[in-house]
Amino acid sequence: AATKKVTCASGQVTSNAACCALFPVIDDIQANMFDGGGCNEDVHESLRLTFHDAIGISRKADKEGVFGGGGADGSIAIFANIETNFHANNGVDEIIDTQAPIIARHNLTTADFIQFAGAIGASNCPGAPRLDVFLGRKDATQPAPDLTVPEPFDDVSKILARFDDAGKFSSDEVVALLASHTIAAADHVDPTIPGTPFDSTPELFDTQFFIETQLRGTLFPGNGSNQGEVMSPLHGELRLQSDAELARDARTACEWQSFVNNQAKLQSAFKAAFAKMTVLGQNTRELIDCSDVVPTPPAPASAAHFPAGLTHRDVEQACRQTPFPALRTDPGPATSVVPVPPS
Ligand code: HEM
Numbered sequence: 001a002a003t004k005k006v007t008c009a010s011g012q013v014t015s016n017a018a019c020c021a022l023f024p025v026i027d028d029i030q031a032n033m034f035d036g037g038g039c040n041e042d043v044h045e046s047l048r049l050t051f052h053d054a055i056g057i058s059r060k061a062d063k064e065g066v067f068g069g070g071g072a073d074g075s076i077a078i079f080a081n082i083e084t085n086f087h088a089n090n091g092v093d094e095i096i097d098t099q100a101p102i103i104a105r106h107n108l109t110t111a112d113f114i115q116f117a118g119a120i121g122a123s124n125c126p127g128a129p130r131l132d133v134f135l136g137r138k139d140a141t142q143p144a145p146d147l148t149v150p151e152p153f154d155d156v157s158k159i160l161a162r163f164d165d166a167g168k169f170s171s172d173e174v175v176a177l178l179a180s181h182t183i184a185a186a187d188h189v190d191p192t193i194p195g196t197p198f199d200s201t202p203e204l205f206d207t208q209f210f211i212e213t214q215l216r217g218t219l220f221p222g223n224g225s226n227q228g229e230v231m232s233p234l235h236g237e238l239r240l241q242s243d244a245e246l247a248r249d250a251r252t253a254c255e256w257q258s259f260v261n262n263q264a265k266l267q268s269a270f271k272a273a274f275a276k277m278t279v280l281g282q283n284t285r286e287l288i289d290c291s292d293v294v295p296t297p298p299a300p301a302s303a304a305h306f307p308a309g310l311t312h313r314d315v316e317q318a319c320r321q322t323p324f325p326a327l328r329t330d331p332g333p334a335t336s337v338v339p340v341p342p343s
């Protein structure tokens with residue numbers, strides 16, 4: 001059925017008048033955080049922040065009658081003085097500080113703004129799905145407890161258990177959420193090489209992350225092994241221990257491999273898992289769906305490939321049922337990944 005549309009005072013069209021308020025927010029964050037619509041570091045950090053806020057919730061704690069966090073409730077920014085001290089939140093203070101004056105200029109809850117900024121940011125990255133946007137979350141009145149955010153040195157069992165406890169995420173949904181690491185870099189895992197990406201295309205929401213995490217690790221991009229870091233296949237690329245293990249564990253390896261060269265699945269699975277994550281802890285019946293304000297992301301640019309210098313022989317096959325897809329190797333000298341410039 002065709003949905004009714006409203007035309008906002010600005011002339012833009014959306015399905016609900018309440019969503020009109022979002023268009024000026026889009027203009028503000030695009031101009032003042034995202035370099036006029038780029039897939040820059042602040043986009044990456046904003047997407048990471050959606051996760052670190054939302055995952056702060058625990059079904060187990062609730063059952064035991066203790067507060068396990070309010071999920072996507074803005075607590076990470078509202079109680080930044082507490083939550084940014086948690087080890088797993090290292091570095092999120094920067095994007096919280098960047099977002100704060102923008103939040104102050106608009107009439108959204110902090111909880112809504114954090115999720116909104118991540119969705120708009122992702123739409124700047126070629127290949128990304130249009131992520132869902134909801135309005136009407138209630139802001140936190142207390143901080144999330146420590147230890148809700150997974151660490152890169154957690155083992156697969158602990159990671160899967162944490163996602164299940166937070167929101168009944170299946171192992172497939174966990175793998176889908178890790179697609180976020182296709183537009184990502186680490187500043188603090190090896191602090192001597194800030195901005196070191198997890199794949200060779202941190203400006204593209206493509207499937208390279210799932211390809212490159214399956215290649216044999218041969219080097220450390222910086223000063224050697226840090227907590228939560230394992231060897232990567234490329235100069236200038238950093239591999240998290242958690243990503244390496246999820247790519248190789250019997251519970252997750254085939255799902256991981258299924259994203260290789262499957263842009264359509266990457267988009268649909270990440271969109272669905274994000275839709276679940278972005279409302280954790282909130283009463284969805286009270287939320288307004290404003291997803292139609294999200295710009296359509298540019299089409300994915302590059303075709304799936306092995307980075308120059310690497311081939312099928314460098315794949316550490318982990319899925320037992322299905323062979324790794326055949327891919328071409330990029331021409332030229334061995335790939336060296338350049339750092340993501342700081343925003
Ligand atoms: C097993 C679960 C996860 C672990 C252990 C993990 C761990 C990490 C670590 C250690 C970093 C590097 C931070 C730094 O040093 O600057 C990072 C970056 C990032 N993470 Fe995750 N992550 C997980 C899941 C997620 C999820 C579910 C999302 C979003 C849906 C996400 C989005 C990001 C993004 C976008 C970045 C890049 C930030 C930037 O480039 O500045 N991560 N993650």
Ligand SMILES: [Ca+2]
Pocket residue numbers: 181182183199200201202203204205206207208209
């Ligand atoms: Ca990428």
Ligand SMILES: [Mn+2]
Pocket residue numbers: 041044045185186187195
């Ligand atoms: Mn960063």
